Amino acid sequence: MIRVELVKLARRPRSWVSIALLCGLPVLVAVFVAVTHIAPAPGQGPTLLSAVLSNGSLFPAAALAIVLPIFLPVAVAVVAGDAVAGEASSGMLRYLLARPVRRTRLLAAKLIALIVYVLLAVVTVAVTSYLTGRLLFGNRPVALTQSGGITASNVATSLSGTAMTPAEVLIRTLGAVAFIAVSMLGVGAIALFLSTITDSSLGAALGALAALVTSEVLVALNAAAAVSPYLPTRYWLAWVDFFRQPILWRNIDRGFAVQGVYVLVFLAAAWANFASKDITS
Amino acid sequence: MIVTSALTKRFGRILAVDGVDLDVREGDRYGFLGPNGSGKTTVVRMLLGLVYATSGKIEVLGQPVPGRIAHVLPEIGSLIEAPSAYGHLSGRANLTLIDAAGSAAGGRRGRRQRIDAVLDRVGLGGIDNRAVKKYSLGMRQRLGLAAALLRSPRLLILDEPTNGLDPQGIREVRELLAELNSAGTTVLLSSHQLAEVEQLCTRVGVINRGRLVLQDDLAELRRPTGRVVLRTPDADRAAALLDGRVAGREQDRLIVADAEPAAVNSQLVAAGLRVSEVSAERRSLEDLVLSLTGSGSDRVDGQRPSR
Numbered sequence: 001m002i003r004v005e006l007v008k009l010a011r012r013p014r015s016w017v018s019i020a021l022l023c024g025l026p027v028l029v030a031v032f033v034a035v036t037h038i039a040p041a042p043g044q045g046p047t048l049l050s051a052v053l054s055n056g057s058l059f060p061a062a063a064l065a066i067v068l069p070i071f072l073p074v075a076v077a078v079v080a081g082d083a084v085a086g087e088a089s090s091g092m093l094r095y096l097l098a099r100p101v102r103r104t105r106l107l108a109a110k111l112i113a114l115i116v117y118v119l120l121a122v123v124t125v126a127v128t129s130y131l132t133g134r135l136l137f138g139n140r141p142v143a144l145t146q147s148g149g150i151t152a153s154n155v156a157t158s159l160s161g162t163a164m165t166p167a168e169v170l171i172r173t174l175g176a177v178a179f180i181a182v183s184m185l186g187v188g189a190i191a192l193f194l195s196t197i198t199d200s201s202l203g204a205a206l207g208a209l210a211a212l213v214t215s216e217v218l219v220a221l222n223a224a225a226a227v228s229p230y231l232p233t234r235y236w237l238a239w240v241d242f243f244r245q246p247i248l249w250r251n252i253d254r255g256f257a258v259q260g261v262y263v264l265v266f267l268a269a270a271w272a273n274f275a276s277k278d279i280t281s
Numbered sequence: 282m283i284v285t286s287a288l289t290k291r292f293g294r295i296l297a298v299d300g301v302d303l304d305v306r307e308g309d310r311y312g313f314l315g316p317n318g319s320g321k322t323t324v325v326r327m328l329l330g331l332v333y334a335t336s337g338k339i340e341v342l343g344q345p346v347p348g349r350i351a352h353v354l355p356e357i358g359s360l361i362e363a364p365s366a367y368g369h370l371s372g373r374a375n376l377t378l379i380d381a382a383g384s385a386a387g388g389r390r391g392r393r394q395r396i397d398a399v400l401d402r403v404g405l406g407g408i409d410n411r412a413v414k415k416y417s418l419g420m421r422q423r424l425g426l427a428a429a430l431l432r433s434p435r436l437l438i439l440d441e442p443t444n445g446l447d448p449q450g451i452r453e454v455r456e457l458l459a460e461l462n463s464a465g466t467t468v469l470l471s472s473h474q475l476a477e478v479e480q481l482c483t484r485v486g487v488i489n490r491g492r493l494v495l496q497d498d499l500a501e502l503r504r505p506t507g508r509v510v511l512r513t514p515d516a517d518r519a520a521a522l523l524d525g526r527v528a529g530r531e532q533d534r535l536i537v538a539d540a541e542p543a544a545v546n547s548q549l550v551a552a553g554l555r556v557s558e559v560s561a562e563r564r565s566l567e568d569l570v571l572s573l574t575g576s577g578s579d580r581v582d583g584q585r586p587s588r
Contacts, residue, residue, distance in 0.1 A: 004382045011370060091365030095428065098329045098361065099383035100354035278292075279331040 001105050005113040009079075018075040019121050023128040025071060026063030030129070034136040052137055057169050059133025060126040061243060064180055067125055068236065073212055074205075076184045079117050080191035081205030083110040084274065088199040088281035103275045107196075111267065114192065118184045122177050130173075164245075172242045179239040179255060186232050186259040187212060189266035196274040199281045229254070232262050282307050282436055282467045283328060288337035290323055297323045299491035300337070305469055305484075310462050312482035312499070313471040314570055317579045320491040321471050322362055325440055329359055342436065355383075358434035360442055364425025368414030372405060372424045375413060379428050399427040404453060418445030426454065430461075437461065440471045455481050479566045489574040502569060505561035509537045509545050512558040519554050536562065 009015050033052065052059050084107070087093040096106060164172075191208035198204055215231040218224040228234050235255030241248035283305035290298040298320040305311045315321045326332040328341055330350035339346040341353045366375045376396045381389075400406050403423040413421065422445050429437060437458070443451045458481060462468050472478050478485060485502065487495040495502075508528060513519045516533045523545070529536040539545050546559045 001382055004378050007378065007381075008367070011374070013369070090367065091363060092367065094326070094329075094331055094361050095359075095365055095379065096382055097331055098354055098357070098359050099379065100330075100351055101383040102351060276333070278333055279326065 001101055001109040002112050005109040006116060009113045009117060015079070015117060018078070019124050022067050022071055022075060022121055022125050026059070026066050026125065026129045027132050029063075029066055030059060030132045030136050052133060056133030056135070056137030057130065057166060058243075059137065060129045060173050061176055061240075063125055063129030063132075064122070064176060064239070065237075068180060072121065072125075072180070072184060073187045074209065075121060076114075076118055076187050077191045077205040077208040077212075078201075080114050080188040081195050081203075081208060082201035083114060083192050084195040085199055085201040085204045086195075088279075089201065091281065093281055094279055097279060104271060107192075107271055107274055111192065114188045115185065118181050118188060122181045122184065126173060126177050172247070175242040175247075175252075176239040179242070179252060182256060182259045182263075183232075183236050183239075186262040186266075189263045189270070190232070193266040193270040193273070196270045196277065230258065232258065234258065282309065282342060283469065284340045285324075285328075286338045288324065288327065288339060289335050290320075290327060290332065291335045297491055298327070298334075301488065301491070301493045302496075303486060303493065304496065305467065307467055308462070308465070309484050310458070310468045310482045311470065312478035312485040313469060313488070314473065314475065314478060314485055314566075315488035316473065316574050319488045319574070321488055322440060324488065325359075325361060325438055325469075325471055328438060329354065329357070329361070331361075355432065356435045357438060358429035358432060358436070359438040360425045360429050360440055361438075362440050363444070364421045364428075366413040366421065366424060369412050371410045372400070372408050372413055372416070372420075372427075373410070375424065376400070376428060376431065380431055395431060396427075399430045402430060402457065403427045404450075419447060419450050422446055423450075426457075434466065436467045436469070438469045438471075441474075442470065443472075443474065443477055451477065475565075475567045475570055485566070487570055487573050494573045495569075499566070503563050503566070505540065505563055507538070507540045508562040509539050509542045510558075510560055510562045511535050511537065511542075511545065511549075511556060513549065513554060513556050515554045518552075519549055522549065522552055522554070533557075 030052075052062050084093070087096060097103065101109075187208055190211050191204055194204035194207040195201065198207075212233055215233040219228050219231050219234050235251050235258055238251035238255040241250075241252055283303055285301055285303040288298055288301040288303070289296070301320075301324060303324065313321055313324070323332060327334050327339060328346065330347040330353075333347060342356055344353050346353060366372070367378070370378070373396060376399070377392065380392055380395060397406070400408060403426045405420065405423050405427060408420075413424065416424065422442065426439075426442060429439065439458075442458075443454050446454060455477070458468055458470070468481075470478065470482060479499070482499055484498050485495070486493055511519070512534050514533060516530065516535060519535060520527050520530060523535070523537055526538045527535055528538045537545055540561070542559045542561050546556055549556050
């Protein structure tokens with residue numbers, strides 16, 4: 001069944017179009033920055049982008065920062081929201097279950113296809129933006145500051161902080177990719193759960209996005225500080241800490257933990273609902 | 282093959298299926314009839330473990346459902362309501378996915394032959410690679426049928442399999458089903474095309490408002506009523522001759538209370554009357570079903586809700 005789901009994912013034009021769009025946006029940004037050489041001042045604009053001008057190998061991290069707030073969660077929510085609801089609305093759900101595919105198995109296969117999609121999306125963005133970065137910005141050594149800010153070291157300006165070897169940049173980028181993939185899986189789990197509730201893929205995807213927007217609003221709200229550590233988007237940006245020296249594990253660990261709980265809870269809810277549901281679509 | 286007892290399903294406040302005792306025997310061609318919204322599809326879905334019964338028991342192929350549904354379903358081919366497919370893929374690609382799915386998946390070896398065989402069976406042998414969304418309704422129906430036949434099932438559960446087919450296609454499907462049945466496949470055909478059922482089925486069950494109101498052999502239901510229908514140009518004289526036995530008359534058509542068409546015929550001919558048609562009266566399935574069911578739930582009569 002897993003193979004069948006992967007084939008379905010691969011043969012769906014939408015999967016590739018969404019990944020192409022995800023890769024396209026950072027390229028667009030890179031072209032603008034490279035042509036004009038106007039980078040956002042440090043601390044403004046997309047995280048890390050200001051450091052990119054002098055070192056292209058940091059661009060994957062900047063690219064992930066560009067797609068993370070909206071593009072990536074939208075793509076993931078659409079794919080996950082379609083997982084069960086899409087089968088229901090196309091009428092294939094009943095035929096799959098009557099084949100028979102056990103419900104738990106179907107859900108597991110959908111989840112695995114979703115994980116593959118998320119990893120594929122995040123890794124493809126990282127790889128294409130790495131190539132773009134090397135091509136457009138060159139590759140000078142990178143320096144990290146103790147304070148957590150990142151400055152590009154070139155001969156003229158920065159000498160503060162420790163220089164990063166390319167291997168270090170790679171490892172840190174992989175860490176960031178893993179963290180973002182897990183965060184996206186949290187979104188996916190919410191959308192997958194909603195997908196078992198409704199027969200409308202659009203409804204499930206929008207529901208998951210609504211949850212994220214709510215979370216973002218509450219994270220920004222001081223009055224909601226009490227609940228903020230438990231919100232799904234609270235630690236989304238913690239992957240930036242992979243690029244600090246030394247790596248600040250506190251928020252990264254918490255981010256992994258929070259997303260892990262969201263994934264587990266919503267998958268369990270999805271399973272409980274789907275396994276006991278009357279299929280009337 | 283299929284036995285249900287007191288099968289009941291409640292959706293919220295609506296009682297969709299109410300104490301149905303279905304009995305489909307091995308080798309039957311069972312016609313499952315009922316108006317729209319009478320609970321046919323819900324029963325079919327419960328048989329396939331898609332919808333869970335509120336109460337009552339189901340046994341399919343001798344095994345309890347949904348308890349051992351995973352052992353039962355591999356022996357069943359089904360077409361539920363409308364055929365479905367992934368519209369952006371070709372018919373062959375759809376069958377490949379279906380064949381590869383599930384715990385009883387066919388192996389990769391022989392998949393191509395299996396798919397070619399079922400496509401030939403349903404008359405799609407020469408199908409090209411165009412996407413299913415470009416298929417006509419009849420072609421989709423054939424594709425759905427092909428998917429149901431993929432595993433050479435012992436039991437076929439088909440909901441409106443001739444929907445969207447032209448008369449030629451309907452006949453082909455009927456012949457295919459009869460052929461499969463004579464090779465040992467039990468067929469449960471749910472339909473509201475009564476003529477279709479009349480021509481194919483050996484046994485019928487009629488459901489109305491969630492209750493099974495009739496279940497019997499078709500031959501039994503259609504046995505002669507003990508009256509004779511005849512048509513004669515000399516209707517007046519025939520009516521006079523058969524006086525006392527004429528149960529009804531419409532112009533040149535007489536209904537005679539007599540079980541023997543031959544005897545009535547020879548009596549009329551002996552009296553020098555011409556007879557253009559004579560036969561034993563049989564109830565049509567249509568009359569029978571309509572007398573039992575009334576209109577379906579898609580018709581909403583009665584008092585307009587007050588505002």
